[in-house]
Amino acid sequence: MHQTPIELTEAEWAIIKAVWDREPCSAPAIQEALFAATQWTYSTTRTMMDRMVAKGLLRAEKQGKMTSYRSAVTRAEAQRGELLYTLKHAFNGALTPMVQCLIESGPLKASELDALEALIKSRKKAVKK
């Protein structure tokens, strides 16, 4: 569990998502994976990754010539951190308005609405019991 809420910058999100999809993985692999989208050089990518290690977002382990990276936080933890940040600052902690704004703001397909409805129903059951 994390004491301080996890907060990631845009660049950090890009990197950690690439890591989640490949871990364990090398820095060159990540830079290559992200190059099309970011144009980052190896230096840039590597610097980011090492800073993320320092922050406890990634873990690094040296293996011979190369360093192997893996995530130190799960996707769910990071998602939660991001959500809580928004909840706290943009919605003053009020969850319902936030869900509302979200539902209203995006083009939701009927099937998605069904899924959400089902989710809420099951949630209600859980709460009731």
Next chain:
Amino acid sequence: MHQTPIELTEAEWAIIKAVWDREPCSAPAIQEALFAATQWTYSTTRTMMDRMVAKGLLRAEKQGKMTSYRSAVTRAEAQRGELLYTLKHAFNGALTPMVQCLIESGPLKASELDALEALIKSRKKAVKK
């Protein structure tokens, strides 16, 4: 409408929320309002506010000795920006999982779930038509 999505730092959120609640208002009024929570001096608060004016988040108008501030973006716009940021980075644009994570992550009361259910129902109607 805004071309570039609105993104606010934590400090900026604090300020703009205080402004929304009081506008038009002076910088000293904002620093006073936030002091208990932030300990910011007048200088700090003022610097922030002027930078926010430069970014187009606030508007300033000089009136005699003092400057009067007001917001240049609405609360809804800012909330949307924050939500879209999270949606894009943390959930790769997938709205349903985001709502799901949100619903699962907070202690929602039965009444809130009811409200959400109603919201989804009305949304479904809108989509269908």
Next chain:
DNA sequence: TGACATTCTTTACAAATGTAAATAATGTCA
């Protein structure tokens, strides 16, 4: 056992952000 290709390490620098001291300007009231 070298030459190469790959990977790493160090160092740097600009922009953005958080924070504020010092100083100047200006209404206002006695």
Next chain:
DNA sequence: TGACATTATTTACATTTGTAAAGAATGTCA
């Protein structure tokens, strides 16, 4: 009309973030 209190302006500095060049180290294959 001057002294005070209030507000504003300028300048500064540390930290974080984004970006990367230059050079050093090292595994590998001919």
